Amino acid sequence: MSEQMMAEMLEKLRESGVKLTHQRMEIFREIAGRTDHPDAATIYECVRKRLPTVSLDTVYRTLSMLKEAGLISTLGPNQDRLRFDANIAPHHHFVCTKCGKTEDFYCEEFNALRVPSDVLNMGIVEHSHVELRGICSECRRSN
Amino acid sequence: MSEQMMAEMLEKLRESGVKLTHQRMEIFREIAGRTDHPDAATIYECVRKRLPTVSLDTVYRTLSMLKEAGLISTLGPNQDRLRFDANIAPHHHFVCTKCGKTEDFYCEEFNALRVPSDVLNMGIVEHSHVELRGICSECRRSN
DNA sequence: TTCCTAAATAAGAATTGTTACTATTTAGTA
């Protein structure tokens, strides 16, 4: 984790007018220092080593606040509940970030994207899936 | 939902040696007949209209079994718990379908993919995110 | 067809991930 990330965090949090508690510093320091996309429980266990009385609730609240402030993001479309797809043909998704609507689309080009060389070292790529995120027509109208 | 999908389902389930219960038929019929990526509770409510005593547990078990058999899939990486990402630079992910490991990679080309015309009618695309799925080096070694 | 048995089910309890409540503490300010 770079000093620059920490500085940017302090800056953004000051902007949004929230208090700079040491719980928040340590939680951000933890997640900013790793590249493995951890879950809340993992962050909690690690931060607890330095801040033994921190509560799991604070970890959740802080992560949610950091996301709101645009300092971190979450994997997947939304977090809500597991959603199923009976379309087993190769296809891709347009996802509305407002309402969560997920529509299928087909694109030969996206089915076989050129795999960047960095990724070749990570493992064997079997499928590529593109998620185009934006605002659906319906949400845009009702705005 | 086409008769062909139903036939393929019956075929695959026979292959995997499970019983062809009418709960399973109705649950598959329901999900195969829609394109909106529903969650388990939605499937449950709809199937219940035709099969009033079906249990939510059966819906979960059946969806999980159908996924195992390769007849359906789920959205997102593995929605067991929410995972966080402190990397706010535009980037993409290599995801191991075996262990769930998710690694960042960068690719200018993927940041601005040509949006297919079908998608233009769905809404305004703001970001594109590519998920390359496969087996990570570590999982491949330990196999 | 009838019978048998392992597999599947319904109902409800348990578990797990996440959020809410509330008394106490603290950051930021004066």
Add this chain to the structure above:
DNA sequence: TACTAAATAGTAACAATTCTTATTTAGGAA
């Protein structure tokens, strides 16, 4: 140093999913 709104710790509540167990049923055998 003292004040106050915001944040926290601890715990309870909640919601999604999975487990337990008694009962039912699909598929095969007689």
